[in-house]
Amino acid sequence: MKIENAIAQMRKGVLELCILGIISKGEAYPSDIIRSLKEAKLIVVEGTLYPLLTRLKNAGLLDYTWRESTSGPPRKYYHITPKGREFLNQLLLNWNGLVHAVEESTRHLQQTTSDNE
Template structure:
């Protein structure tokens, strides 16, 4: 099946929430975030991740801390702040409501694709 939908546009709106969830699971650095997103079949380039990380830091939802790396230069690990935890909780609530509504719309309409 050929995919005509640009998944990157859909993902753009939810990327902040996905990144916050991964950071909440355990502190991570930028490249590691890209790998973790790929594990969920969310192919996001590092170049797309760093602007989001900067935006999240400016909003004070995450903080960064440099740590030594066993292989190579120091890495900046990201942690959720108290505000970030609140935001993530709100994001999850909003996501569940939006997902439920969109699923209802998509599943309830006529199915021309099959």
């Protein structure tokens, strides 16, 4: 078992939560979403995002509107739907539970590392 794979799996797991979270702040263009995700080191290339957005849109969690752009063809701007907001809240609840679980099960390790410092 490789550490890179384990880390990649963890990141994949939270990707949808993060995308919904970013879009819930307001209308977003894919390249803006990418910028936030890149800063968080969640994804590196833009191509990863398009299939995810399409899937979330087809599931009714996101929707988009076409907006004219100054430099070229109209762009798709994504926004979250009420269903998506509900979904995001559920994910967040579970996420908080997970954070708690991780803290509980690794508390002794975190204490030792801070003791060593």
